[in-house]
Amino acid sequence: MPAELDPVDRLLLDELGEVPAGRVAVLGDDTGALASALVEHAGQRVVAHCDSLVAERRVARALAGAAVGGEAVPTLAEALTDAALVVLRLPKSLDALDEIARTATLLGTADVRVVAGGRVKHMTPSMNDVLGASFERVHASLGRQKSRVLHAAGPRAVEQVWPKHRHHADLDLTVHAFGAAFAGTRIDAGTRLLLEQLDGLADTDGNVVDLGCGTGVLASVLARRFDDVVAIDVSAAAVASARLTTAGAVDVRRGDGLTSLADASVATIVSNPPFHVGTAKDSTPTLAMIDDAARVLVPGGELVLVYNSHLPYLPRLREVGPTQILARDRSYLVTRTVRA
Incomplete structure (x- = not known):
């Protein structure tokens, strides 16, 4: 049975705006529900990466069952190379978020943007600051069902400090x-x-x-x-x-x-x-x-x-x-x- 979208997934989908023609990278989707839903918008242009191997396997199974394409990839760099849109379940680690943001600006398209969602209780103002180090414009959505989305656009010229x-x-x-x-x-x-x-x-x-x-x-x-x-x-x-x-x-x-x-x-x-x-x-x-x-x-x-x-x-x-x-x-x- 396919995994169901949770409130964070649904808010992310509602906050996407216009889906660009390039690659769509999905990060931190532990169930495959979000990646599968995005396949309906972007088809084979969707790639997904999970840090956990267990989650990666779940997402791969979900994408294999999708009607059109989508691929799970084992590294962050593979997912973000040429990405025009990054759809992200926010990690708990600010370091992980910083690496994602920097890698997206360095490997993604010139106008790559990030749409990152999480449960409000796990979000902090520091997440805005971390995204702001790599993107010129960062703003938060209105909260809904105890969830919120951060939007980041306008990639800055940054250095890769990871690892x-x-x-x-x-x-x-x-x-x-x-x-x-x-x-x-x-x-x-x-x-x-x-x-x-x-x-x-x-x-x-x-x-x-x-x-x-x-x-x-x-x-x-x-x-x-x-x-x-x-x-x-x-x-x-x-x-x-x-x-x-x-x-x-x-x-x-x-x-x-x-x-x-x-x-x-x-x-x-x-x-x-x-x-x-x-x-x-x-x-x-x-x-x-x-x-x-x-x-x-x-x-x-x-x-x-x-x-x-x-x-x-x-x-x-x-x-x-x-x-x-x-x-x-x-x-x-x-x-x-x-x-x-």
Whole structure:
């Protein structure tokens, strides 16, 4: 059954104005409903990009079922090249929005414009400022059903500042980050707590997997000790960032959790898993990953996680095998689970 348009989608469609003759890029459409509706206006000129591989697959299925054309593409640059109109579900990250805006002005047509919508509760005045750095004219629509649209037109002459990078002397590591990558060039507190526990990992000649690798910080440190490190993330921005951060020392893959890995094929899994999907708190992907870890770990293999202490992971981890708390601070736990 095709996904239904939500209030943000419907407002975006009503605020489009005249659809130009060139390429129409749809960004951040997690269901495919918006992209499919735009195909009715622009046919095969519609291209869609989602940072999440899971969302990308949903959109691809929706476009495949549309009467006329449309295509899902894996990179932001592919979507925005020669785009005359960008229809955007606003990201929660201002960095992600800045990269989209700059890339649109640099790769889109000379008169490219952006129509960006979101729920009012997730929108801030800073979004106008970010768009204003790349476009001369920015204005907001009237609100409707707790939703609003920002219009940006008149591309400015801008420089591309993404990806950014920062050297962390304490780790002797330069972290690279595209706009949508979690934590950017910072090293978040959970990752730092987990880094302190990596020396306690068992020696192994088998695969070591950094799941939800983000910008590749953990994978880079693991690669200094282990020969066969695989970094996996569902986010296109994270994968692109991790490939730069790990500098070829790690096999970086875009994937949906552990689903692409064979049974009993992994010696160690290390993860700082997300607990948000978009703007919503959602532990479902991590709980599914914990369940799947029992399948992909070899007997005696380790699953080492860091997560906010209020999250309901301990009971599920104990179903995989004996679990101990390695470290804790005011916000996070690091746990080690051995595959029974």
